[in-house]
Amino acid sequence: MTANDPSPSFLxxxxxxxxxxxxxxxxxxxxxxxxxxxxTNASVLAGPGTFQSRVDMIHSLGPLLVPIxxxxxxxxxxxxxxxGFVIIANGMPNVGSYAYVGNVRYTLQRxxxxxxxxxxxxxxxxxxWLGTPFGGGRFDPHHATSSAAITLRPLLVSLLYAVGVLSxxxxxxxxxxTLGITWGIWTSPAAMRRANWISIAIGVxxxxxxxxxxxxxxxxDVEQARAIENxxxxxxxxxxxxxSPLDGHQPQSRSPEVRTTKPHTAPVVPTSGPASPTPPxx
Amino acid sequence: MIKAxxxxxxxxxxxxxxxxxxxxNGHSAAAxxxxxxxxxxxxxxxxxxxxxxxxxxxxxxxxVISILQQVAAQAKSRDGRRVAPVAWDCNCLEEVCGSCxxxxxxxxxxxxxxxxxxxxxxxxxxxxxxxxxKFPVVRDLVVDRGxxxxxxxxxxxxxxxxxxxxxxxGPRIAPELQEDAYPLSTCISCGCCLEACPQxxxxxxxxxxxxxxxxxxxxxxxxxxxGFVGAHxxxxxxxxxxxxxxxxxxxxxxxxxxxxxxxxxxxxxxxCVAVCPKSIPLTRxxxxxxxxxxxxxxxxxxxx
Numbered sequence: 001m002t003a004n005d006p007s008p009s010f011l012x013x014x015x016x017x018x019x020x021x022x023x024x025x026x027x028x029x030x031x032x033x034x035x036x037x038x039x040t041n042a043s044v045l046a047g048p049g050t051f052q053s054r055v056d057m058i059h060s061l062g063p064l065l066v067p068i069x070x071x072x073x074x075x076x077x078x079x080x081x082x083x084g085f086v087i088i089a090n091g092m093p094n095v096g097s098y099a100y101v102g103n104v105r106y107t108l109q110r111x112x113x114x115x116x117x118x119x120x121x122x123x124x125x126x127x128x129w130l131g132t133p134f135g136g137g138r139f140d141p142h143h144a145t146s147s148a149a150i151t152l153r154p155l156l157v158s159l160l161y162a163v164g165v166l167s168x169x170x171x172x173x174x175x176x177x178t179l180g181i182t183w184g185i186w187t188s189p190a191a192m193r194r195a196n197w198i199s200i201a202i203g204v205x206x207x208x209x210x211x212x213x214x215x216x217x218x219x220x221d222v223e224q225a226r227a228i229e230n231x232x233x234x235x236x237x238x239x240x241x242x243x244s245p246l247d248g249h250q251p252q253s254r255s256p257e258v259r260t261t262k263p264h265t266a267p268v269v270p271t272s273g274p275a276s277p278t279p280p281x282x
Numbered sequence: 283m284i285k286a287x288x289x290x291x292x293x294x295x296x297x298x299x300x301x302x303x304x305x306x307n308g309h310s311a312a313a314x315x316x317x318x319x320x321x322x323x324x325x326x327x328x329x330x331x332x333x334x335x336x337x338x339x340x341x342x343x344x345x346v347i348s349i350l351q352q353v354a355a356q357a358k359s360r361d362g363r364r365v366a367p368v369a370w371d372c373n374c375l376e377e378v379c380g381s382c383x384x385x386x387x388x389x390x391x392x393x394x395x396x397x398x399x400x401x402x403x404x405x406x407x408x409x410x411x412x413x414x415x416k417f418p419v420v421r422d423l424v425v426d427r428g429x430x431x432x433x434x435x436x437x438x439x440x441x442x443x444x445x446x447x448x449x450x451x452g453p454r455i456a457p458e459l460q461e462d463a464y465p466l467s468t469c470i471s472c473g474c475c476l477e478a479c480p481q482x483x484x485x486x487x488x489x490x491x492x493x494x495x496x497x498x499x500x501x502x503x504x505x506x507x508x509g510f511v512g513a514h515x516x517x518x519x520x521x522x523x524x525x526x527x528x529x530x531x532x533x534x535x536x537x538x539x540x541x542x543x544x545x546x547x548x549x550x551x552x553x554c555v556a557v558c559p560k561s562i563p564l565t566r567x568x569x570x571x572x573x574x575x576x577x578x579x580x581x582x583x584x585x586x
Binding site for chain 1: 325339388389462472478480481483508540541542543544545547548549550552553556557563565566569570571572573574575576
């Protein structure tokens with residue numbers, strides 16, 4: 001008999017397409033989201049009010065937020081991660097024998113990918129409302145800065161975040177450089193070197209934004225931030241209620257003092273339920 | 283010999299050892315140096331490998347081939363046992379045939395151009411020789427590099443003018459293109475790029491007892507075809523896709539490069555270009571193949 005090979009699997013037949021989609025997903029939408037996310041977070045450096053208004057802008061998407069998150073963030077990220085693990089499993093790092101810069105980067109790309117995977121799962125569980133059943137979900141979009149600041153306050157958490165953020169940023173900026181080779185955007189060694197400088201610059205910028213956001217969250221005065229957030233929240237509620245904050249109805253009804261007085265005892269569980277993605281008042 | 287000893291004494295980094303040295307006049311007991319070598323041996327495919335150590339007289343300007351020739355001549359291990367000579371592949375002895383690739387002090391390179399003096403600077407105690415790790419061992423340092431050549435078949439790394447008709451002169455090739463292509467044409471199929479590639483992993487097909495030679499060959503080929511083609515084949519595909527006559531089957535090569543185990547398996551570690559003994563711009567070829575594959579995939583989707 002002539003050895004009729006079993007026809008290759010679906011994944012084998014579409015390997016090129018899958019790997020190229022994997023590469024693309026790393027840039028768009030996952031990488032693009034990373035850039036927006038880190039820059040949004042870094043806006044806390046301009047004060048809790050600025051960060052809160054950025055968060056409000058995102059949450060103004062209302063009921064669209066959940067499908068957008070799944071379609072453009074979670075699912076592409078999951079796809080990128082699954083294919084990434086297949087790639088890691090099929091490779092055989094040999095940086096011990098060939099300690100070239102490119103090879104070190106190859107190895108780091110895989111290591112930081114795995115670190116980023118673990119970090120992102122932890123990060124989502126801890127802050128995103130999806131993590132609520134697991135004791136997380138601590139981010140409150142109505143109290144963006146204070147809820148994040150309280151979560152990040154333990155030094156160990158901040159250090160792990162620094163490692164996670166820097167790993168993710170390295171993975172993205174190094175991946176940007178390899179993506180350019182994969183798709184054939186930069187082909188000559190000289191062009192690769194130039195692109196490398198750009199990737200490094202983007203990496204340094206994003207790393208700075210990430211660490212800046214972390215430092216900004218840590219240095220925030222939680223009570224002050226909470227007061228600002230409550231005031232902004234009241235304004236939003238009134239606007240949605242068809243009232244102008246200038247209509248004379250002062251925000252005392254929300255009694256911000258009550259909440260600001262005990263941010264430490266019940267810091268992250270506002271009565272309205274944690275971090276609901278639904279827009280305020282919906 | 284005396285010159286060698288003098289030269290050796292000037293080289294402080296080397297380990298030397300005094301042994302009785304009888305020169306042609308039969309009276310000298312001058313200090314002569316020895317070179318210690320350990321070889322990872324294997325008697326046959328599928329058998330256990332084992333280390334064997336040898337000690338051979340140092341001669342100035344030796345290369346690894348001359349070490350192995352001496353090992354074969356004395357056929358004696360360091361502890362004095364008579365052993366079978368170490369088997370290895372070599373042919374041209376001038377880094378052109380590409381057949382003597384092995385792992386020398388842990389790095390892939392050609393035995394013919396690996397000079398002992400330089401190797402001793404890396405590791406003064408002992409030189410380590412291992413067979414390539416990405417190909418099945420036939421015996422000792424001899425490996426079966428069939429997959430390397432199968433990859434060249436996969437990407438049709440040739441100009442398709444294989445008939446007896448007179449096609450007239452081929453198209454002229456611009457000097458710029460010649461200069462671009464020449465470095466790629468210097469590939470000697472040594473396999474260094476594959477050995478150093480973290481994405482190119484070993485595929486070893488073992489013939490079953492009840493299997494005919496033809497069945498085994500076709501099973502072996504399809505096993506190879508599921509794996510990464512490797513940098514050498516990608517670069518050859520780009521060489522022939524740039525050639526005015528060779529590009530007549532450019533699409534077939536791109537089809538092969540985007541099939542399973544194609545260009546997408548590259549992980550951009552860029553070890554290939556770093557270890558290539560011919561300094562072939564392999565990563566440039568890979569990036570060009572990536573671009574060609576991008577364009578080709580778009581064409582394939584929208585032009586049909």
